[in-house]
Amino acid sequence: MAYLETHGVGKRFTLHERGGDQALALSEVSLAIERGTLVAIVGPSGCGKSTLLQIMAGLISASTGEVCLNGRPITAPPFEVVYVFQQYTKSIFPWKTVWQNVAFGLQNRKGLDKTTLAVQCAEYIRLVDLAAFENHFPWQLSGGMQQRVAIARALACQPDVLLMDEPFSSVDAMTRAGLQDLLLRLWQEFSLTVVFVTHDVDEAVYLSQRVIVMSATPGRVVGDIPVPLAYPRDQLVTREAFEYIDLRRQLYQRIFPSERAAQRQVA
Amino acid sequence: MKLGALLQSRMSGFALLVALLALWELSVRTGLVRLVSWPAFSSIVRAWFKLIAQGEMLRHLGHSLERLALGYALAVAAGVLLGLLMGYFPAIYNFLEPVVEILRPIPSPAYIPMAILFFGIGDRMKVFMIVFACFFPILLNTCSGVKAVDPVQVNTGRTFGLGSWQILRQIILPAASPYIFTGMRISLAVSLMLTVIAEMVAGNNGIGLFILLAQRSFRVSEMYAGVITLALLGYVLNVVFVQIERRVMRWHVGATTMETR
């Protein structure tokens, strides 16, 4: 039995309060995620990636099926799991400074004494390169900086399971590479279990041990591709490796089969 | 200073105030208005200073402020607490909403007779009146503020392991605070109003009573002096309120001005 499992998870959203129109956002998603693995989920916009991740985080309930953590069905947000919102601007608190935002997760998780908390907080703020902005409010930061606050807040907690919903969507390419390597380092150091949603196929291959491909209407899993590249990975060496390029091509073909076919016909 | 620049600056409003007072003074001095009920502004100011010096005005003011502060504080505490609960727990909202909607539209002075029956004509009645009238704006604004909190903020609390009460205190309360302050500002004006009304209806001290007694004994300048004291009190209360709000809501001022930029 895997650490984190979804069994035939489906989600139906009611579009009007009175009932009636319903939209099937997810259908029959069954996944088994082993403890300590790093799994990426890719798929087109609106295919239900965020919905799936929030169900796994215990934030919304599944319409059908269930999610189990360590064999126990999830009914409320489990202590072991932290979800990083795609809507990072709304998820960090405007009345807290950068420091207070990062400390928020830590304060509410374990009985850390004040000094340990301060040290750990400062450490993670430094890791996402925001040391100079500790006392700034979110509205004094750029979008990418706000996103790094949300990442630091989640990482600082060192949860067993980290569910990240497009966490690097708003940072520039340089910062993104740094954050990717930071995530990999922490993942190995603390043997986290990470499920990572991204639009970026390259990022999925670079980071993960396994890429899950979803398709839309209704959202379902259409591919589950192992990534047998060795760790530690390197932004240059790994991305130039033949296996990397090959996997990347396979994934693109999986995700955009029709467009590839159309392109070939044109050519 | 050119006229245009004067109108741009805050001085223009002050200039209007001075001009109106000067007009008042002149209307009496020139003999344009000859009414007992319309004394010169200067004689009102003289009466005011005399009353301050004698300590009478300050004594009444002290009594008024005391009941105003007590009533307002109780209303804020009750309104915020119940507003948070009503906004956050649908069961409590459904339970209390009809009662609130029935009580809220009653014009405050209408329940003075009832309040007198229950509490007599002493301070308890007046404080009750103030609490009752100030409670609803705070309650309703707090409640709407809670309902307007973005679910992402609440869910952020949940994923970091906060329980309902922690979410209420650590996330809902600060997130709803702009609404709460709006309600508190409305109620501040209401509290002053109710203090004066209650003192006029049944009282043995307070600015409200002072104004009423001055009018009844034709001490017209003193009556106006009481009104001016109320104007100053209202002004000062508002300034203090704004200062506190600005300090507590520093984050919000910045966040909103950034958005509109």
Ligand SMILES: Nc1ncnc2c1ncn2[C@@H]1O[C@H](COP(=O)(O)OP(=O)(O)OP(=O)(O)O)[C@@H](O)[C@H]1O
């Ligand atoms: N609260 C909701 N009410 C109704 N429909 C919803 C709700 N949340 C999501 N949906 C629908 O469910 C589907 C999946 O949404 P979801 O946010 O999971 O997509 P996503 O894969 O994360 O997309 P993106 O990559 O753009 O973030 C969408 O069609 C969306 O319209």
Ligand SMILES: [Mg+2]
């Ligand atoms: Mg999404």
